[in-house]
Amino acid sequence: MNLEGxxxxxxxxxxxxxxxxxxxxxxxxxNIVVADINLASAEETAQEIQVLGRQGLPVKVDVSDRAMVQAMVQQGVDRFGHIDILVNNAAICSLTPFEEITDQAWARTLAVNLTGPFIVSQEVVKVMKQRGWGRIISISSVAGKMGSVRSDAGYSAAKGGLIALTLCLARQYARYGITANVIAPGTVETELNRDWPEEAMRDLLLRTPLGRLGRPNEIAAAVVFLASEEASFITGEVLDVNGGFLMD
Ligand SMILES: NC(=O)c1ccc[n+]([C@@H]2O[C@H](COP(=O)([O-])OP(=O)(O)OC[C@H]3O[C@@H](n4cnc5c(N)ncnc54)[C@H](O)[C@@H]3O)[C@@H](O)[C@H]2O)c1
Incomplete structure (x- = not known):
């Protein structure tokens, strides 16, 4: 799968x-615009991209902030001339029990995990339309399809909404040569769940037929495929990458 250019x-x-x-x-x-609320981490990723012989542009952005998103997209266009692929990946997640979720925490989760992808997608499709080609890939979760086992209800609600948002993009932007698909991972070993209680992780493993957590590169491989020319006739798909945790 060749993504050169x-x-x-x-x-x-x-x-x-x-x-x-x-x-x-x-x-x-x-070449990649590495957009993160944590600039230092985006800079580290960008450096690793340079080592691979490609260009990485680190940009500090809060995806829920329209002005910051507009500036980020403009920086990308100024540097590279166009945007072909958008991966809506940034999200936050907590384990707060349902009755303890505050209005403020609910609003922030929805702002980052659902309004963020809305704002970023809206700004990016304007650029993609100009070239008649685009790939939008949104990282949802099994929690968005079946409710969460551990994470808070706002997270699941946002991830379910992200699936519906992406399906709207698939329907409304196909005519511009833009596809939009979702990846719904099961539990993947990252810092997001590093501090989760041990019994919670054991329970998740027991419910996963492949008997282990996912690895970040296994989600990335699915993204590369959906971004490639080889996936040209796939749009509006929700691709499970979950070790068999949910089979539907
Ligand atoms: N790890 C899992 O088990 C798992 C399972 C299913 C789905 N997912 C999804 O995969 C994606 C990545 O998860 P992860 O485990 O790598 O999480 P992570 O917490 O390790 O990384 C999230 C990144 O997003 C950035 N971020 C947070 N808020 C932001 C904001 N407002 N604007 C811009 N950047 C922001 C963080 O700085 C961080 O670099 C998320 O959408 C998550 O919901 C993860």
Whole structure:
């Protein structure tokens, strides 16, 4: 799968799954705008992209902030001329029990995990339309399809909404040569769940037929495929990458 000449924006590209996605896309030839609220981590990812012989542009952005997103997209266009691939990956997650979720925490989770992808997608499709080609890949979760076993209800609600948002993009932008697909990972070993209680992790493993957690590069491999020319007739798909945790 050859992504040479392609330019990708990866939100939350500073660490975890987002970082693995940046490195995998760069390995296949793409240049990357590494967009993260944590600039230092975005800079580290960008340096690793340079080592692979591709260009990485680190940009500090809060995906829920329209002005910051507009500036990030403009920086990408100024540097690379166009944007071909958008990966909506940035998200936050807590384990707060349902009755303890505050209005403020609920609003922030929805702002980052759902309004963020809305804002970034809206700004990026304007650029993609100009060239009549684009790939939008949104990282949802099994929690968005079946409710969460551990994470808070706002996370699941946002991830379910992200699936619906991406399906709307698939329907409304197919005519511009833009596809939009979702990846729904099961539990993947990252800093997001590093501090989860041991019995919670054991329970998740027991429910996963492949008997282990996912690895960030296994999500990244699915992103590379959906971003490639080989996936040209796939749009509106929700691709499970979950070790068999959910089979539907
Ligand atoms: N790790 C898992 O088990 C798992 C399972 C299913 C889905 N996912 C999804 O995969 C994606 C990546 O998860 P991860 O485990 O790598 O998480 P992570 O917490 O390790 O990384 C998230 C990244 O997003 C950035 N970020 C957070 N808020 C931001 C904001 N407002 N604007 C811009 N950047 C922001 C963080 O700085 C961080 O670099 C998320 O969408 C997550 O919901 C993860």
């Amino acid at each position: 392609r330019v990708a924006i990866v939100t939350g590209g500073g660490r975890g799954i987002g970082k693995a996605i940046c490195l995998a896309l760069a390995t296949h030839g793409a």
